[in-house]
Amino acid sequence: MSRVLADGQCQYAFHVETRAGQGESVRNALKGWKDGVRTAKGYGVESIEALCAKVRTIPGVERVMPTGPRSALPLALRMACGLTGTPGEFAGHIGKGILSDGIRSEFKAWNIDFLPRKELDGDLPAAFLVFDPDDQSEHETVTLYPLSRAEYKHRSNFEPQEIVQADGLLLNRVNEGVLDLVRQAKSAGRPNCLRIHGYNRHVKFDDYRPLLPLVDHLILDAGHNALRDTANGLGLNPPRGWPEAGPLQMDFLREMAAALDAIAGKSLLHGIHINGRNTLVLMGKAGQASYSFKPVVPEGRLCDLKATSRVQGAVLAGILLNKAEFNLDMAIFQPRSEAGLAKLAEWAYRAAHHGILNVPWKWPDASFEPTRMQTRVQE
Numbered sequence: 001m002s003r004v005l006a007d008g009q010c011q012y013a014f015h016v017e018t019r020a021g022q023g024e025s026v027r028n029a030l031k032g033w034k035d036g037v038r039t040a041k042g043y044g045v046e047s048i049e050a051l052c053a054k055v056r057t058i059p060g061v062e063r064v065m066p067t068g069p070r071s072a073l074p075l076a077l078r079m080a081c082g083l084t085g086t087p088g089e090f091a092g093h094i095g096k097g098i099l100s101d102g103i104r105s106e107f108k109a110w111n112i113d114f115l116p117r118k119e120l121d122g123d124l125p126a127a128f129l130v131f132d133p134d135d136q137s138e139h140e141t142v143t144l145y146p147l148s149r150a151e152y153k154h155r156s157n158f159e160p161q162e163i164v165q166a167d168g169l170l171l172n173r174v175n176e177g178v179l180d181l182v183r184q185a186k187s188a189g190r191p192n193c194l195r196i197h198g199y200n201r202h203v204k205f206d207d208y209r210p211l212l213p214l215v216d217h218l219i220l221d222a223g224h225n226a227l228r229d230t231a232n233g234l235g236l237n238p239p240r241g242w243p244e245a246g247p248l249q250m251d252f253l254r255e256m257a258a259a260l261d262a263i264a265g266k267s268l269l270h271g272i273h274i275n276g277r278n279t280l281v282l283m284g285k286a287g288q289a290s291y292s293f294k295p296v297v298p299e300g301r302l303c304d305l306k307a308t309s310r311v312q313g314a315v316l317a318g319i320l321l322n323k324a325e326f327n328l329d330m331a332i333f334q335p336r337s338e339a340g341l342a343k344l345a346e347w348a349y350r351a352a353h354h355g356i357l358n359v360p361w362k363w364p365d366a367s368f369e370p371t372r373m374q375t376r377v378q379e
Contacts, residue, residue, distance in 0.1 A: 004080045004316070005162065006073040006170040007091035007117075007181075009152050011125040011143065012048075012099035013070035014055065015063075015359050017302050022060030023132025023140070029058045030128050030142040041122030041146045042097040051098065055128070067360035068106045070127050072172045072197055072309045078110050078363060079313025083351060084320050085366035086167055088112035092154055097123030097146070117157065122146040131302035139304065156181040164188045168316050171215070172197050174207045182214040191333040193217040193316040195308065198224030205233025212264040216333045217315055221273040221308040234259040244276040250288070257283045269334040271315050271348075273308045280311060280349040282341050284334040289342035291349045295357055303357050310352035317351070318344050346370060 018026045037043060045051050052064045069075075074090060081088040090107060094100050094116040100123055107114045128142045145152070156177035163169070163184040169192040171178060185192045194215040196208060212218070220227050222243045231238040236256060242249055257270045267285040274281075278294040295305060318326060319333050326347075327340030335341040350370040355362025 002086050003162075003166045004077060004084070004086050004088045004168050004170065004320070005091075005158060005166045006077040006088070006172075007115075007156050007158065008071060008073045008154055008172055008175070010069050010071050010074050010090070010092050010103055011127045012102055013067045013127040013129060014052065015065045015067050015304070016055060016061060016128050016130045017063040018060050018130060018132050019062050020134045021132065023130055023135065026058055026060045026132075027128075027130050027140055027142050030055070030130070030144070034144055037126075037144045037146050043099070043123065043126065043144075043146070045098065048098050048102050051126075065359055066102070067129075069103050072195065072312075073170055074107075075309035076170045076172075076193075076195070076313035076316075077112060079310045079352065080168070080170065080317045080320070081110065081112060081313075082363045082365050083314060083317035083368055084167075086320070089115055089158075089162065089166075091115040091117050091156075091158060093118045093120050093124075093152060095120035095123045095146070099124045099126060117154065120147060120151060122151070125152065129304060133300070133302060139302075158184070160184055163190065166190050167320055168192065170312065170316060171195070171211075174203055174211070179210055179214075182211055186214045191216045191316065191319055193219060193312055193319075195219040195221070195312045196226050196230060197221075198226045199229045199233075205230055209263055212260060212268070213266070215264070215268065217269045217271060217319070218260065219271040219273065219308065219312045219315065221311075222275060223306065223308060227272065227274070230260075231256055243274050248274075248277065248279070248281075248290075250281075250290075253281060253283065254288065267332070267334075269315075271311065273311045275306055275308065280345050280352075282315075282345045284341060285329075285332065286335050286341050287338040289338055289345045291342070291345040293349055293353055295353055297357060301357065303359055304361075305356060307352045307356060310356070311348060314348035314351040315344070318348050323347070 055064045123146045126144045131139045169185045171194040270283040272281040279292040281290040325343045327336045329336045354364040
């Protein structure tokens, strides 16, 4: 059976808009709920709608909307499954409570089977994306955890038969079991797409080195300093202010790609997403291509434009669809020509931004074509 696979952690997200200048006080109020949420192992209400109503009682809150499952891989999987029309499977921990029930319901609507690997004695985390109209350039997220964060740690453990029957595999963080998972996908000849999401005191660039010879597509983004920290991990010296400010530095990107390919022992398909520049750069065996697209946000509209997870899912979807204009070499899962690379970059980036101005996001389906891209808000 055709499937796209991903696994990892999952949160349930809420879009919170404040009155002008009230963002910080609203965030502090939400942070003040942490102890109560931990004590109750949940949110103390009977439904997601009741939780939204509770948030609305915070002084300064103007609007609250539930937006559903949120974490890098669920969003990438949603994009890949929608564009290809292929069902998905997501393996992760699930809990007891309103958000766990909500995530089960959303995944079912997305045609993605949720495969519970561990039943938690409490609910899943809530992520509140707080938008203040006085600072429309950025939003800040407050995440509440009903259990200790260690309880949500996940081990990658798809069964070999699940890998063999899959069309493709989406990967993100380095966690226990991921190396075996990628080896199985490689052995089965299934394309896989790894996003380096960022680093912390527990995860360094060297932790990704064993994966590079096994992956097909590598997605890097500027968020969380992932792009700069990857360059530093390679022993390179990124230019001051890069990648968000100054020239794009294509020569430096090529140097990075070459260094990563040397570790991999082959030519990877690199997808470098710089959200602040609204640009996707693809580099592969055929050369390089870039595509830029900046959504025009209506005045007063507060929305989440961070699209790297959607880009990751769209790149894998483009490979799985194997459109003629991409001129793909399916032995290495990347375009044979720069023209094909350019077509894939445009298609994937425009797909990733289709419906992104909406709250909650809208998603492209298998009928998507860039010429029919939705670039306006549709409530």
